[in-house]
Amino acid sequence: MEKFKLFIVLVSFFLIFANNLHAQSSDRVNKIxxxxxxxxxxxQSVYDSQSDFAISMRTLIxxxxxxxxxxxxxxxxxxxxxxxxxxxDPEINKNTFLLWLIPLILFVFGGLLIIxxxxxx
Amino acid sequence: MIKNFKFIIIALFGFxxxxxxxxxxxxxxxxxxxxxxxxxETKLTARMLYINKEISLGELIKKNNFSIINIWASWxxxxxxxxxxxxxxxxxxxxxxxxxxxxxIEINAKKFLKDLGNPxxxxxxxxxxxxxxxxxxxxxxxxxxxxxxxxxxxKKFIGPIDDLKFKEIVxxxxxxxx
Numbered sequence: 001m002e003k004f005k006l007f008i009v010l011v012s013f014f015l016i017f018a019n020n021l022h023a024q025s026s027d028r029v030n031k032i033x034x035x036x037x038x039x040x041x042x043x044q045s046v047y048d049s050q051s052d053f054a055i056s057m058r059t060l061i062x063x064x065x066x067x068x069x070x071x072x073x074x075x076x077x078x079x080x081x082x083x084x085x086x087x088x089d090p091e092i093n094k095n096t097f098l099l100w101l102i103p104l105i106l107f108v109f110g111g112l113l114i115i116x117x118x119x120x121x
Numbered sequence: 122m123i124k125n126f127k128f129i130i131i132a133l134f135g136f137x138x139x140x141x142x143x144x145x146x147x148x149x150x151x152x153x154x155x156x157x158x159x160x161x162e163t164k165l166t167a168r169m170l171y172i173n174k175e176i177s178l179g180e181l182i183k184k185n186n187f188s189i190i191n192i193w194a195s196w197x198x199x200x201x202x203x204x205x206x207x208x209x210x211x212x213x214x215x216x217x218x219x220x221x222x223x224x225x226i227e228i229n230a231k232k233f234l235k236d237l238g239n240p241x242x243x244x245x246x247x248x249x250x251x252x253x254x255x256x257x258x259x260x261x262x263x264x265x266x267x268x269x270x271x272x273x274x275x276k277k278f279i280g281p282i283d284d285l286k287f288k289e290i291v292x293x294x295x296x297x298x299x
Binding site for chain 1: 134141224249250253254255256257259260
């Protein structure tokens with residue numbers, strides 16, 4: 001009886017452990033796919049979409065994680081295949097520098113306006 | 122004076138924004154990536170449809186000067202329309218047409234080829250679609266013209282092959298020969 005109890009405990013421990021491992025890797029798939037644009041659907045991420053493209057993409061990400069690839073390697077791989085557009089977070093380059101600069105300019109400009117207002121009063 | 126100054130700054134900023142947005146209007150709406158790798162993934166391996174054996178894409182491509190890689194499925198209606206063009210393309214010298222069967226059931230795929238003819242020198246199967254993603258595909262049908270010597274993708278054709286695309290492929294192959 002004791003042995004049987006031990007067996008049950010061991011099996012359940014193993015199940016929880018395996019489950020946890022699986023959950024961890026699918027968490028990573030979710031994290032990566034949330035940051036990828038589904039290229040054939042409008043305004044959806046790979047995580048949201050149920051299109052064939054997105055489903056295959058998620059399977060591929062899972063496979064790559066199982067192979068031991070890390071996040072940036074996967075992004076790099078997909079960027080190489082589909083271009084930078086697939087990643088939601090744009091890089092700073094000559095096409096996108098305004099995108100990064102305008103909020104900064106606005107911030108400084110707004111700050112100046114406030115300082116002016118305050119100092120006038 | 123201060124009011125004037127503010128007005129000028131805001132007007133200048135508005136003008137600046139206007140110019141930026143106006144520039145954006147001129148850009149074509151269709152997304153065509155330009156920094157995409159033009160090399161075909163030769164290391165990609167997959168099982169073949171008729172022979173139960175894994176083979177790498179590089180091995181299949183080697184056989185001829187040019188390769189056409191066509192992603193298709195029996196459930197895909199536009200694939201039926203482009204099929205006659207593939208059969209015509211396969212008749213061109215020093216070219217081999219390689220099929221990638223996308224998310225399909227094998228029996229259906231075989232029936233499709235039995236009914237419409239088989240233009241492919243070899244067919245790889247891709248049951249979960251991941252091989253196609255590794256090639257950089259968007260969906261079915263999709264066709265790549267590949268230079269087998271350099272493993273370079275000469276052109277990607279997204280969507281079914283029609284008269285125009287067929288003529289373009291033939292022209293590209295003829296130009297490449299010289």
